Every structure is written in C-alpha cells, then in structure tokens.
Amino acid sequence: MKFLVISDLHGAVDNLNKLDFQFKKCDGVLFAGDFAKFGAPETGRPSLELLSKKHDAIFAVIGNCDEPEFLGEIERADISVQKTLVSHEGLCFAGSGGGSKFSGETPNELTDEELLSDFNIVTDQGETEWDNLIAIMHNPPKDTECDKVAPQVHVGSPLLRKFIEDYKPLAVITGHIHESRGICKVGNTTVINPGALAEGNYAVLELNRKNEKWEVTSAQLCEL
Secondary structure (H helix, E strand, O other): EEEEEEEOOOOOHHHHHHHHHHHOOEEEEEEEOOOOOOOOOHHHHHHHHHHOOOOOOOOOOOOOOOOOOOOHHHHHOOOOOEEEEEEEOOOOEEEEEEEEEOOOOOOOOEOHHHHOOOOHHHOOOOOOOOOOOOEEOOOOEEOOOEEEEEEEEOOOOHHHHHHHHHHHEEEEEEOOHHHHHHEEEOOOOEEOOOHHHHHHHEEEEEEEEOOOOEEEEEEEEOOO
C-alpha cells in the first residue's frame, strides 16, 4: 500500500491541488495536523473542505494552530483518528493532536500528559506490540531527527517517545517542527516528519504485508 504523507498545510490550499497526481496514485492519505495558518484559525475550514475531497481514505489529526474545537470538524468529515482507533485494509490508525506548551501564541498547546492521553484507546487494549499500527502525532517524539529546532536542540515529547518504545507501532507520522523534516527509526518503528506542505514538502510511505506481517518497504521525502 502507498500513502501520501502530509502535515502543516497552514491554509496553503494551492499546494493541495499541486499534489493531485499523488492523490491519484496513493491508497490513502496521512495528515499530521495544522490545517490553519498561524494566527488565523478560520483558515482551517477551507483547508479541510478541499482535503476531504481529494481522497476517500484520509487519516488525520489537528495541530497546534487549529482550535481544539476543530477536532469536531474533522470528525464530522470522517477523517479523524485522534483519540480513537480506526481499522482499514488490515492496518490500524490512531492519533494525537495539538502541540507541546511553548509560547502560548497558538490555540492548541497541551501538556505532555494530554498529548499522550489521546492514545489511551491504544494503551488500554493491553497489547504491547502493534506491528500494524500507524500512529499520527502532530507533536514529534523527543530525540529524533524529526524534533530538532537546532542541531543539538530537541523539543519533542518524551512521553510520545516512550509510547513508541513501549507499543512499537509500524510507523509514526509527525510534523509541527518545519525545519526538522526527516525519516528515522525508534527501534523498529519508522518515524516520518514530511515537513510543511505549506512550504512544498511531503513524503510517500509504502507498506507491504508478507506472511501476515506488515513492513515498511519505502519511505521518501519529496518536494513539489
């Protein structure tokens, strides 16, 4: 299966249209939040309306620039995986929305405990390995290639990092830190920050199921 991986649209709907060739080729779309522009949460709705028309299988969370109430909008659009567990074609999807408390200048900044609590539906299952789970988290896990604001400055979530180590999802899709687009591993979990689609960045993830077990066969950063 092939997934288009995007994050941090920030109202740049023209860039969604530029990805039509990828929407047509992929089996699903993974969106890691921030529909709205910084300081303009009203731009989230046009972004959601256009994204929702691009594919029948979209799995999304909201970001720190989206108002908390916007979660209800993506739930009504039937694309949300935040605070829930969704099954599709043998895979499971779960998500955590919002960003870590920082400046207080964005409407959806949360404590580490609140970010982790969005995955309670996973942790409450009693399973310790989720090799068919794709976890979508707007805020990146700590100490990876995907959470650096400077070469030695990691600003990701320690608890989301521990969630990955404990539950071993197949892949993690994140965003939020525009300058830290990258692909790395936490144990056997592939972690992807595609960068901001508002800046023309995205990624493509390919998965294969072999002998009843899912595996990542390819993960690639791309640009418009």
